Amino acid sequence: MFGKKNEKLTALLPLRMRNQLDGFFEAVQVLMEIRDPRVLASLAPSGLRGLVLQRGKQGVPTKTPAHHSAHFDWTYPADNPEMRALYTRAKTGQWNSDTTLAWDTSVDPFDPATPLLPDGFLDFDALEGHGIKLDAKERQRLIHSVASWMLSQFLHGEQGALFAAAQVTEAVQFFDGKLYGATQVMDEGRHVEVFHRYLDTKLEKLYQVNDNLFVIIDALMADSRWDMKFLGMQIMVEGLALGAFGTLYKQTKEPLLKNLLKYVIQDEARHVHYGVLALKQHMKQLGGSELREREDWSFEVALLMRNRFLAYEVYEEWFEGILPRDKWREFVTHTPGMHQFRQTMFSRLVPNLREIGLITPRILPRYEKVGLLQYMGGLAADRLDGDGLLAELDRAA
Amino acid sequence: MVVEHLPRAWSEALRQLERDVTSVGRRALGHRPSPLVKRAQPQQPPARAAIRGREDARELVVARVVRETTDAFTLVLRAPDDAPFAFLAGQFYTLLTPVDGEVVPRNYSASNAPGSAELHLTIKAKTGGRVSPLLARLAPGERVSVLGPFGAFTVAPRAAAAAATSVRRLVLVLVAGGSGITPLASIAAATLASDPLAEIALVVANRRHEDIILAGPLAALASAHPERCTLVHVLEEPPAAWTGEVGRLDRHTAARALAALSLAAHPDAAFFVCGPDAMRDEVLAALAARGVAERAIRIERFAIGPRPQVTTSLAAFASPGARPLAIRVKDRTHRTMVLPGATVLEAGLAAGAAMPFSCGVGGCGACRVKVTSGEVDVEEPNCLSDAERAAGYVLACVGRPCGPCSVEVP
Numbered sequence: 144m145f146g147k148k149n150e151k152l153t154a155l156l157p158l159r160m161r162n163q164l165d166g167f168f169e170a171v172q173v174l175m176e177i178r179d180p181r182v183l184a185s186l187a188p189s190g191l192r193g194l195v196l197q198r199g200k201q202g203v204p205t206k207t208p209a210h211h212s213a214h215f216d217w218t219y220p221a222d223n224p225e226m227r228a229l230y231t232r233a234k235t236g237q238w239n240s241d242t243t244l245a246w247d248t249s250v251d252p253f254d255p256a257t258p259l260l261p262d263g264f265l266d267f268d269a270l271e272g273h274g275i276k277l278d279a280k281e282r283q284r285l286i287h288s289v290a291s292w293m294l295s296q297f298l299h300g301e302q303g304a305l306f307a308a309a310q311v312t313e314a315v316q317f318f319d320g321k322l323y324g325a326t327q328v329m330d331e332g333r334h335v336e337v338f339h340r341y342l343d344t345k346l347e348k349l350y351q352v353n354d355n356l357f358v359i360i361d362a363l364m365a366d367s368r369w370d371m372k373f374l375g376m377q378i379m380v381e382g383l384a385l386g387a388f389g390t391l392y393k394q395t396k397e398p399l400l401k402n403l404l405k406y407v408i409q410d411e412a413r414h415v416h417y418g419v420l421a422l423k424q425h426m427k428q429l430g431g432s433e434l435r436e437r438e439d440w441s442f443e444v445a446l447l448m449r450n451r452f453l454a455y456e457v458y459e460e461w462f463e464g465i466l467p468r469d470k471w472r473e474f475v476t477h478t479p480g481m482h483q484f485r486q487t488m489f490s491r492l493v494p495n496l497r498e499i500g501l502i503t504p505r506i507l508p509r510y511e512k513v514g515l516l517q518y519m520g521g522l523a524a525d526r527l528d529g530d531g532l533l534a535e536l537d538r539a540a
Numbered sequence: 541m542v543v544e545h546l547p548r549a550w551s552e553a554l555r556q557l558e559r560d561v562t563s564v565g566r567r568a569l570g571h572r573p574s575p576l577v578k579r580a581q582p583q584q585p586p587a588r589a590a591i592r593g594r595e596d597a598r599e600l601v602v603a604r605v606v607r608e609t610t611d612a613f614t615l616v617l618r619a620p621d622d623a624p625f626a627f628l629a630g631q632f633y634t635l636l637t638p639v640d641g642e643v644v645p646r647n648y649s650a651s652n653a654p655g656s657a658e659l660h661l662t663i664k665a666k667t668g669g670r671v672s673p674l675l676a677r678l679a680p681g682e683r684v685s686v687l688g689p690f691g692a693f694t695v696a697p698r699a700a701a702a703a704a705t706s707v708r709r710l711v712l713v714l715v716a717g718g719s720g721i722t723p724l725a726s727i728a729a730a731t732l733a734s735d736p737l738a739e740i741a742l743v744v745a746n747r748r749h750e751d752i753i754l755a756g757p758l759a760a761l762a763s764a765h766p767e768r769c770t771l772v773h774v775l776e777e778p779p780a781a782w783t784g785e786v787g788r789l790d791r792h793t794a795a796r797a798l799a800a801l802s803l804a805a806h807p808d809a810a811f812f813v814c815g816p817d818a819m820r821d822e823v824l825a826a827l828a829a830r831g832v833a834e835r836a837i838r839i840e841r842f843a844i845g846p847r848p849q850v851t852t853s854l855a856a857f858a859s860p861g862a863r864p865l866a867i868r869v870k871d872r873t874h875r876t877m878v879l880p881g882a883t884v885l886e887a888g889l890a891a892g893a894a895m896p897f898s899c900g901v902g903g904c905g906a907c908r909v910k911v912t913s914g915e916v917d918v919e920e921p922n923c924l925s926d927a928e929r930a931a932g933y934v935l936a937c938v939g940r941p942c943g944p945c946s947v948e949v950p
Contacts, residue, residue: 163570196560200573203559206552242927295577349577456575 162468166455170194173355173447179439185371186362186443193358199299200351210367213313225420226319233326233413238406240337248399250345252287253280257397259290259346264394264480273470275462285461289480290395291342292457295350297387298338300380303360304414305331307376314369315421323417330410337403345399350456355447362444370425374437377418378495379444383452385411386488392533393487394480408533415491419498426500438506441496446513449485450476493518578623597636597685602678603658611667612719612753613676614651617659617684625650625659627689629730630723630812630840633661634687634898637671645898645906646671649723649840650689651754653730662753664719687906690899693723693814693840695731710738711806713798715823717745717789717815718753723840724814725754725761732765740765741803745774745789745819749782772797789819794826804830814840866946867893868912878941884909884916885936888947895936895949902938909936914945 174190177183192198198205221227252259267282277285308331312324342349352360363375388411392404426434458471466474475481493515496502502510502519510516546554566572600617607613619625627633632649652660665672678684695712712731714724721744731738742762746752752773762771774785774797785800787793798804804811811832813823820839827837862877867888876891878884885907888895898906902922911932918924919938936947 160570163567166567195564197563197567197573198560201559201563202573206556241925343579347579349579351573351575351577459572459575 158464158467162463165468167195170354176446177439177443179436179443181436182439182443185366185440186358189358189362189365192361193354197354198361199354199357207361207364209310209364211310211314211369211372212367214316214369216316216318220318223317223319223420226317226323226417229413229417229420230319230323230326233323233330236409236413237326237329238333240333240340243406244337244403245399246340246344250397250399252290252346252397253283258286259395259397259400260286260391260480261394261396262286264478265289266474266478269474269477273466273474275466285457287346288348288457288460289454290391291346291348292350292454293387293391294338294342294346295348295456296353296356296452297384298335298342298349299352299356300360300384301331301334301338303356303364304376304380304384305335307360307363307372307380308414310364311369311372311376314372316369317421320417320421327414327417330414334407334410337407341400341403353452353454353456355452359444359447370422370437371440373418373421374441374499374501375444377414378422378499379441379448379492381411381414381418382492382495383448383488385415385491387484389487389491390480390484393537394483405533409530412531415495419495422499434500434503435505438501438503441501442506442509445489445492445496445515448488449513449515452481454481489515489518490521494521578621597687599683599685600659602680602682602684604680605676605678608662608753608755609751612662612664614660614662614754615648615675615678615684617661617686618657622657624655624657627654627659628694629654629726630694631689631691632723633659633689634904635661635671635675636685636687637674639670639674644671645687645896647690647898647900649691649726651722651725651757653726653733655730662719662722662725664753687898687904690903691723691840691901693812693838695727695810709808710735711803711809712738712740713743713801713804713809713811714740715743715745715789715794715811715813715815717819717823718747718751720813720815720819720840721753721758722814724812725758727812728769729757729761732761732769739768739803739806741770741772741801743772743774743789743794743797743801745776745793745815747776749775749779770801770803772801789815790822791825791829794823795829798826798830809836811837812839813837863941864944865941867891867895867909868946868948869893869895870949881940883937884934884939884941884947888936893949897937900937902935905935907936908933909939909947909949910934912946912948915942916940916945916947917942 170190173194174183174187177186251257262282264286265282267277270277305328308324308327312321312328315321315324339349359375359380363372363380366372366375385408388404388408392401392408395401395404426437429437453472453475455468455471458466458468458475462471493502493510497519507516563573599620601620603616603618605613605615627650630649632647634645634647637644637646648661648663650659651662652658663672663675665676675684695710710731712727714728716724724742728740728742731740742758744752744758752758758771762769772785774787774789774793775782776786776788778784778786785793785797787796789797803809809832811827813820813827815823824837824839861880863880865876865878865884865887867874867876867884874888874891874893876887876893878887885895885897885900889897895909896906898904902919905923908924908928911934916934916939918934922935922938924933924935933950934947
């Protein structure tokens with residue numbers, strides 16, 4: 144409604160100004176869609192920093208204050224056998240990125256025998272419908288850009304995950320969880336390393352952090368409540384990552400990237416599992432309004448991830464001045480690769496939210512309304528390990 | 541600026557506010573940030589094949605060549621995308637120069653402060669040298685291959701950070717002989733620029749006035765920071781009317797020069813010494829005589845120069861403790877003797893074996909050789925991987941034969 148009205152008004156303006164307004168309206172719209180005032184209050188400052196001030200793109204390191212408490216326990220209790228078991232599994236699951244991956248693989252992003260993404264990932268016909276015709280070489284280059292953009296966002300997400308995992312390790316009250324958490328910090332460090340190395344030395348391209356991803360990372364870094372950090376990082380961002388990695392793993396024919404993702408997915412499966420273990424009990428203890436806030440928060444963040452992960456950075460590089468920003472949004476939203484990416488992401492995310500107890504009858508209609516209910520039947524992370532996940536992805540490929 | 545006089549937390553908040561306003565303002569005017577992150581050190585695919593085991597070599601563009609003295613010059617290099625250079629002041633780069641179909645590595649210290657889009661490598665040309673005359677003739681726009689940065693002759697970041705946050709100031713006494721000034725010029729410039737409390741004294745020894753390398757930049761540095769930077773020149777053959785220190789920089793001259801410096805008596809003073817071996821030893825003796833603790837002294841190990849002079853094969857053959865060493869390079873085997881304490885690389889190069897090497901301190905792996913018989917003791921820590929160790933590789937630059945042995949250059 145808001146969007147339609149502004150579309151009519153702005154259609155009269157020059158393209159550059161129209162694009163700017165589109166960006167601002169979109170930012171306002173994201174915040175206006177949030178119903179719960181407490182969720183709005185906790186996301187609005189991050190929204191301001193990410194969408195309006197674009198702190199992630201100011202060209203200097205970003206300082207994000209944190210307000211959580213570190214939870215010490217001098218008695219070292221064995222307090223959670225499942226987390227202890229996960230810790231043991233995580234220790235043996237460590238891998239050395241230098242020796243495990245064949246970095247001497249020569250990666251040619253334009254070799255048709257080993258495409259980064261299949262041609263069908265983007266709907267070039269739809270792009271032609273918007274008046275943009277690309278030749279074969281340009282199509283390959285655009286695919287290379289989109290793959291680099293996705294991997295860049297994974298990398299930025301992993302940086303968030305690295306710091307959040309460290310915060311969560313400090314804040315969590317399970318001692319066995321802290322030991323496990325240490326392995327996750329190491330995992331995330333390794334993921335930052337391998338994604339950056341792949342982008343820097345193989346694709347030779349790195350995109351800026353997407354504004355909406357920045358908002359999510361900023362919100363959960365700054366939130367003082369440990370369970371919100373868990374929910375945000377272990378369930379939402381890791382869920383997003385699993386979906387994205389899964390999509391890419393299934394589709395890429397580039398052997399180094401495929402192998403890299405295979406190892407990363409096995410780590411990530413542990414991370415989501417840990418989130419489910421920690422939050423399942425916790426959510427049961429929470430009372431009415433606190434639980435409602437978390438239900439709403441995760442729904443809003445899920446929507447933010449579904450609707451706003453739109454590769455505007457690729458648009459700015461390729462089509463700014465040629466295609467209106469809202470048309471790009473339409474194109475990306477409906478293009479097959481991104482559609483599949485959302486499918487995989489929510490088929491992981493929704494079962495986990497259900498398992499934790501955050502999809503209650505109260506919030507169910509909202510999930511149904513946005514078409515997310517179809518994913519309710521899947522297995523949650525505590526029933527699915529890395530191998531199971533990969534087997535499922537391989538079957539689907 | 542007012543901002544600089546505010547408490548740190550306030551000034552940081554103000555700077556953030558300034559960036560926020562700029563960000564919104566620029567966007568309102570139709571400028572958006574670049575969608576891409578400028579990558580600091582993009583790697584260049586070509587020029588690798590020739591350089592064994594060096595995937596990390598990259599190409600830089602010569603911006604200009606500045607003549608410093610009759611035999612020294614500064615190569616001013618830029619990255620192809622003008623990205624800033626990230627090294628620690630005091631570190632060196634290895635220039636890889638093709639000479640007669642062979643890639644010859646040479647180490648040169650950066651002489652400017654890090655963080656700018658220019659890398660200054662100041663080089664003293666050797667008469668009859670293979671590489672430096674070629675470098676002196678480089679024209680703007682030509683490309684060179686480099687590895688690095690390498691080296692630990694740096695102000696420890698921890699010490700710098702501690703100095704910045706505590707009452708202890710960073711106090712550096714830098715002593716340079718001849719071309720040893722290059723890493724120290726970088727350290728001085730970087731420290732004065734980054735730490736507003738740091739104090740520096742520079743003692744620069746040369747034979748004649750016209751031999752002083754980087755004389756202009758050093759003078760500019762001293763006059764830009766008159767309270768925090770003391771510059772003392774010591775000349776062996778001073779011109780008429782010279783009022784500075786006179787003499788060869790031996791322990792007596794060094795003692796005189798240090799005694800005249802109030803900073804040298806500061807309890808927190810750290811001493812950085814770089815220059816020819818003989819001068820370095822003399823300065824160390826002077827420092828020891830002043831009771832300066834060893835941990836306060838840093839020396840640059842020009843462990844491997846272009847021509848190691850530690851071992852001559854002749855001297856080795858005559859020495860009683862010497863060990864026989866055979867080095868196989870391609871189809872040729874060089875046989876020589878190694879003095880106790882000398883490295884495989886030193887002995888090999890002295891015997892004329894074409895052995896690859898770069899950092900000279902066990903950090904880059906360029907000089908790795910396979911031991912085919914005998915035993916070689918390798919200094920730890922070094923960069924060999926477990927797999928390389930298991931396969932019998934050692935690093936020639938920090939490896940010393942324990943008895944008779946044979947090695948093979950891979």
